[in-house]
Amino acid sequence: MNNIEEILSWCEKTAFDLNFNHAKQWKNNDSKRVIVGYLPIYVPREIIHASNGIAVGIMGTGDRKQIIKGDAYYQSYICHLPRGIIELALDNNLEGFDGFLFPAICDCVRNLSGMFKLSKKGKFQRYFDYAQNFDPFIGGTFYKHEMEKVLDDIYNVNGIKATKENLNNAIKLYNINRRLIEEIYDIRQKYPWRLSAVDTYHLLRAGICITVEEHNEILHKILNVIRNERGEAMDNIRVVVSGSFCEQPPVGLIKSIEMAGCYIVDDDFMLGSRWIQGDIADNTDDPLGAITDAYLNQSTFSSCYYDVGNPKGKRLVELVKRREADGVIFSAASFCDPALLDRPEMQKECDVAGVPHINFQYHENTGQFKVIKEQAGTFSDSIKLWA
Amino acid sequence: MANPKDAVKEKSMIIQKEMLAKQFNDLSKARETGKKVCYTFVPGNLIELILSFDMLPVYPEINALQSGMRKKSAGYIKDAEKMGHSEDVCTYVKCDIGMMLNGNIGPTGEKLPDPDLLLLSYTGCFTFLKWFENLNRLYPNAEIAMLHTPYQEDGQITQEQIEYMIKQLKEDVIPKFEKVTGKKFDEAKLKKLLDNSVQAEDYWVKILQLAKNKPSPIDAYFAGVYYMGPINTAFRGSEECLEYYKELYKEVKERADQKLLPVTPEGEMKHERFRLVVEGPPNWTNFREFWKIFYDMGAVIVASTYTKVGGVYDLGYRQNPEKPLESLATYCMGCYTNLNLPQRVDLIEKYVKEYQADGFLINSIKSCNSFSAGQLMIMREIEQRTGVPVGFIESDLVDPRYFSYANIKNRLESYFQMLEQRKIILSQESLTV
Ligand code: SF4
Ligand code: SF4
Numbered sequence: 122m123n124n125i126e127e128i129l130s131w132c133e134k135t136a137f138d139l140n141f142n143h144a145k146q147w148k149n150n151d152s153k154r155v156i157v158g159y160l161p162i163y164v165p166r167e168i169i170h171a172s173n174g175i176a177v178g179i180m181g182t183g184d185r186k187q188i189i190k191g192d193a194y195y196q197s198y199i200c201h202l203p204r205g206i207i208e209l210a211l212d213n214n215l216e217g218f219d220g221f222l223f224p225a226i227c228d229c230v231r232n233l234s235g236m237f238k239l240s241k242k243g244k245f246q247r248y249f250d251y252a253q254n255f256d257p258f259i260g261g262t263f264y265k266h267e268m269e270k271v272l273d274d275i276y277n278v279n280g281i282k283a284t285k286e287n288l289n290n291a292i293k294l295y296n297i298n299r300r301l302i303e304e305i306y307d308i309r310q311k312y313p314w315r316l317s318a319v320d321t322y323h324l325l326r327a328g329i330c331i332t333v334e335e336h337n338e339i340l341h342k343i344l345n346v347i348r349n350e351r352g353e354a355m356d357n358i359r360v361v362v363s364g365s366f367c368e369q370p371p372v373g374l375i376k377s378i379e380m381a382g383c384y385i386v387d388d389d390f391m392l393g394s395r396w397i398q399g400d401i402a403d404n405t406d407d408p409l410g411a412i413t414d415a416y417l418n419q420s421t422f423s424s425c426y427y428d429v430g431n432p433k434g435k436r437l438v439e440l441v442k443r444r445e446a447d448g449v450i451f452s453a454a455s456f457c458d459p460a461l462l463d464r465p466e467m468q469k470e471c472d473v474a475g476v477p478h479i480n481f482q483y484h485e486n487t488g489q490f491k492v493i494k495e496q497a498g499t500f501s502d503s504i505k506l507w508a
Numbered sequence: 509m510a511n512p513k514d515a516v517k518e519k520s521m522i523i524q525k526e527m528l529a530k531q532f533n534d535l536s537k538a539r540e541t542g543k544k545v546c547y548t549f550v551p552g553n554l555i556e557l558i559l560s561f562d563m564l565p566v567y568p569e570i571n572a573l574q575s576g577m578r579k580k581s582a583g584y585i586k587d588a589e590k591m592g593h594s595e596d597v598c599t600y601v602k603c604d605i606g607m608m609l610n611g612n613i614g615p616t617g618e619k620l621p622d623p624d625l626l627l628l629s630y631t632g633c634f635t636f637l638k639w640f641e642n643l644n645r646l647y648p649n650a651e652i653a654m655l656h657t658p659y660q661e662d663g664q665i666t667q668e669q670i671e672y673m674i675k676q677l678k679e680d681v682i683p684k685f686e687k688v689t690g691k692k693f694d695e696a697k698l699k700k701l702l703d704n705s706v707q708a709e710d711y712w713v714k715i716l717q718l719a720k721n722k723p724s725p726i727d728a729y730f731a732g733v734y735y736m737g738p739i740n741t742a743f744r745g746s747e748e749c750l751e752y753y754k755e756l757y758k759e760v761k762e763r764a765d766q767k768l769l770p771v772t773p774e775g776e777m778k779h780e781r782f783r784l785v786v787e788g789p790p791n792w793t794n795f796r797e798f799w800k801i802f803y804d805m806g807a808v809i810v811a812s813t814y815t816k817v818g819g820v821y822d823l824g825y826r827q828n829p830e831k832p833l834e835s836l837a838t839y840c841m842g843c844y845t846n847l848n849l850p851q852r853v854d855l856i857e858k859y860v861k862e863y864q865a866d867g868f869l870i871n872s873i874k875s876c877n878s879f880s881a882g883q884l885m886i887m888r889e890i891e892q893r894t895g896v897p898v899g900f901i902e903s904d905l906v907d908p909r910y911f912s913y914a915n916i917k918n919r920l921e922s923y924f925q926m927l928e929q930r931k932i933i934l935s936q937e938s939l940t941v
Contacts (some may be wrong), residue, residue: 149644194884196902198596203881227634231659236848239885247921253630253637253654260656263672375792423546427637427643429652437815456596458877462638465592466645483592 125346128339129320136326137185139209143331144177145217153279155270157217160206161367162423163393164222164249165412167401168268170291172275173282178329178393179217181205184371184486194236200456201484203233210242219278220245222271226367226425227459245274252416253427261413268409269307288408294333295401296473301340302328303395305347307385310444312382313359314352315345318375325391326369337361355382356419360503362388363437364453364460366423368485377490378450382501386444389423396421424459433463434470441476447504450497451480476488477504515791518771520756527748528707533566536618544689547623547643547650551817552631552657552840553717556701556745556827557682561689563741568618568639572603574615576792576906584610585907599875600636601642601908608646617718623650625688627681632817632845633878654683657840663851665841673837673926691852692727697833701745702829709821711753712739716822719810720863723780725763727770729809730799733790738819771888772803781806785859787813787852788871791903794911798903801917805924811859812850815842845878853889860894867927869899874910897930900922 122128135143142158148154155174159166166176182188182205190211191204209215220243223234236245250267252260272283302325309316316324324343328336362378366389378385398419402411420426422433441449449471453460464480471478479500483492538545546563548554550570558565575581576842584606585599591609593602607613614620614833626647628640644652658669682693715735719728726732735756743749769777773796784802786809802809819825825842828835840846847855860868868890872880884900891898901919904910 196872196874196884197881199877200880225634225659228877229881231634231661232849232877234661235852236882236885238848238850239853239889249658250658250661253656254672254680256679259672259679261674262675263656263658263668266668266672267565312580423640425634427654428641429654432641453594458597458635459638461594461597462601462635462642464594466642468592482596 122285123341123342125318128342129323132327132339133323133331136323137183137187138215138330139182141177141218141330144175147175147332148217153281155241155275155279156217156223157220158215158218158243158273159222159249159393160224160226160233160352161202161393162224162226162267163396164224165268165416167288167291167295168283168334168409169275169286170294172218172272173279173281174275175332176329177322178326179180179206179209179221180217180326180329180369181368181485182208184373187344188486196455199229200368200454201486202454205485206233207236210237210240215242216456218243218246220274221264222247222425223247224249224425225251227457230367236395236430247274251292251425255417256415257414261417264413264416265409267273268412273431285406285408289403289405291333292403292408292411294337296403297329298333298339298340299395299397300400301337304344305340308344308347310351310386311385312347312354313357313386314354315347315350316352318379318385318388319372320457322372322375322390327392328394329391335410356505357382357384358448358501359384359386359444360448360450361386361437361441361444361446362450362452364451364464364480365390365394366460368454368457370483371485371487373490374452374481374483374487374493378436381497383450383493386446387440392423394419394461396423424449425464432466432470434467438470438476440473446502448477448479450500451478453480453482455484518759520752520759523748523752523755524734527743528736530740531564532614532618534614535566535614535620536616538564538621543682544624545621546625546627548627548629548767549631549636550740551633551845552629553741553818553842554627554681554836554840555656555742556698557685558707558746558834559625559701560698561685561691562693563625563685563689564600566623567741568604568643569600569609570741570907571620572600573792575603576606577795578615579793580607581906582714582908588629597875598692598877599637599904601639603906604639605642605646606705623647625684626650626652627655628653629655629657629840632659632843635878651684651688653682655840657846660841660847660851662806663848668835669841670834672842674833677833677836687939697872698832699829702827702835704747704750704828704831705766705827708739708744708750708753709819709826711750711757712736714847715753715760715821716779716811716815718760720765721764722864723769723811724759724783724808725768727799727803727809728774728815729786729790729812729934730772730795730802731770732809732812732815736815736818742880770803770808770923772799774800774803774900777803777806777808779806779936782810782866782924783808783810785811785856785863785865785868786871787807787856787868787883789814789873789876791906791911792906793904793908794913797913798911798916802931806918807924810863810865813844813856816855819842820844823855843919845886849882849886852895853886856886856890857893858897860890865896867897867899867923869901869923872900872902874902874904875907876905897923897926
């Protein structure tokens with residue numbers, strides 16, 4: 122698989138294989154391998170890799186599965202993501218997963234961890250609490266314990282203890298992964314036409330369903346192509362999309378934004394894969410300490426990360442400037458409290474900085490994009506006119 | 509049902525009224541008297557610590573619910589939406605922000621003082637984090653302290669979690685109190701306050717458990733929200749709070765001994781037809797109407813989860829004056845919304861059984877994911893484990909747009925019919941046995 126079109130189509134297929142067959146096949150090759158499913162946004166995948174596991178991101182069902190049972194578990198005013206995930210669990214799509222991690226992003230995901238516990242899905246179901254105190258001796262110690270709990274969970278399944286060497290090796294691999302992803306974003310900042318936002322999305326989303334080694338290889342191949350000119354530049358504006366970090370926008374929405382004349386030069390779609398900014402030290406005697414340190418000091422801004430002292434609105438504006446974007450599209454899932462509660466302040470910061478913005482709400486299975494396309498089109502036109 | 513004018517104000521009600529009046533009076537004079545003000549949340553609140561520094565607490569959720577009861581919330585919510593808040597998010601936050609935009613006028617008609625300290629004891633609800641980030645921007649001059657309260661994800665409180673909390677208290681929270689008030693942390697004072705708390709907690713549990721009597725002398729939801737006020741908010745640890753619960757216990761015990769039914773806004777109930785356990789917060793905008801549907805049908809709530817947001821004392825937890833910081837830490841982590849779903853289900857099952865409930869009802873709040881996400885599964889589990897009929901209604905805390913009287917009444921009437929039929933079947937079965 123060397124041809125870029127082939128790679129991208131494989132990525133799309135793998136990213137949206139709701140049976141996660143690729144990961145299951147990987148597991149089947151060795152009885153000591155485990156699959157650990159995690160929900161948005163972020164978990165330190167390094168520790169799972171170091172325990173002979175694969176961390177598989179469960180980002181919802183999108184528009185690829187009809188939700189029938191899941192709706193009976195959630196009131197209409199709760200976002201779509203957890204109902205899709207319950208549907209997957211009830212339909213046995215997650216059979217073969219050894220455990221599940223539910224990061225501390227919101228009360229829906231938190232309570233979903235309890236639903237998995239009640240229905241005894243997997244051998245462990247763990248709520249993974251993000252420390253909200255960023256002192257290394259306080260929040261750092263707590264965060265390290267959170268990781269140790271996960272390591273114990275996996276050990277109880279496969280009897281494998283993550284060694285220092287394995288942890289350092291995993292950190293190394295994920296450092297490469299983050300660097301390659303960032304390079305793609307850097308290239309897209311200057312030459313967004315070389316790889317569409319949808320293709321980038323598929324590429325990153327596939328990365329959370331396969332091993333990091335495989336993903337790195339794919340990223341290398343894609344980079345080898347897009348380091349050179351391809352595609353055709355259009356007279357589009359450049360936007361940053363913000364607010365889609367958990368329930369993912371339907372691919373049609375991403376497509377519509379680009380078709381409406383907006384190059385997406387940065388986004389938070391696959392935020393977990395880009396959570397840590399920069400490298401994590403990969404040759405220490407205390408790799409868990411290194412991961413903790415990175416969490417405390419190198420985390421990106423996010424709605425589930427207490428931001429007093431370093432407000433996310435300001436960080437968004439910095440990102441807009443760094444990416445030389447013309448504006449921001451706030452695009453959040455309906456009923457997503459974390460994203461929606463952050464929106465007014467982030468908009469205010471954009472106003473202060475003179476960054477134009479618009480906003481949409483969606484469900485992962487929204488099927489109609491006409492209005493969104495029109496809005497994005499008008500946004501693009503107005504920016505072009507003023508510029 | 510007795511005539512409303514027959515309803516006499518009991519001594520405990522008068523005590524509570526006086527406590528509240530004094531509280532708001534103190535708040536309105538805080539700037540003159542030099543008292544410092546701490547904004548904080550109800551679940552897992554550190555009121556004993558706040559009182560030990562002689563600070564005055566303000567609870568944004570209480571402001572919101574009072575705005576709801578005073579029919580002000582609709583306007584406040586609209587104003588928050590005008591400033592960009594989505595229709596979809598927690599209405600408590602929007603109501604509070606709207607109230608601030610309108611001058612932060614409290615229930616007595618006087619302006620609430622700005623906070624000197626924002627104390628985010630972030631327990632059991634993720635939205636609190638967002639709410640305080642917003643407050644931080646609205647009050648840039650206030651000191652802000654964050655107490656991250658780990659969730660009881662494994663159904664227990666671990667030593668590591670306690671240590672994490674204690675370290676935060678020692679290294680961050682208490683120093684901020686000291687900075688804001690200019691006072692040194694007084695452990696002896698905190699211990700004394702905690703000692704009072706323990707005694708009040710004992711009375712509170714005894715009061716709630718009197719609802720095991722048949723008939724129940726109290727409504728543990730609609731009246732329960734009044735009864736829980738002092739212990740869950742500004743007064744736990746104070747002498748007045750202890751007095752209040754002593755008096756309340758005496759009154760409720762007398763009612764139980766005389767086999768009297770709960771007192772409602774329209775007087776005393778005369779028949780207990782159905783005993784219910786309720787999960788979820790009440791609606792505040794139409795609180796009276798909502799309650800009336802129940803008492804008109806002879807439905808008494810014998811246990812509720814909402815009254816446990818400030819602590820699940822009936823499972824045995826008590827503050828521990830001997831280890832004050834550990835006590836505060838454990839208290840914070842023990843609140844109802846900080847329990848995981850299996851723990852919540854176990855608790856409700858216990859209530860249904862121990863309080864001999866005829867049914868289990870959920871009032872699902874549109875804007876509160878902390879309570880609402882997972883409720884339908886809780887409902888199934890309770891139905892399976894206890895066999896009692898389960899009911900489900902939807903409303904909102906303070907957004908009147910989501911309170912549909914007709915809808916709720918219809919649903920409840922059908923539910924009560926179902927309970928009635930089950931009673932008939934059960935009594936026939938017991939006759940044939
Ligand atoms: S979409 Fe938002 S509300 Fe829904 S689970 Fe994700 S973070 Fe929570
Ligand atoms: S989501 Fe629920 S618990 Fe949280 S602040 Fe809103 S009403 Fe309170």
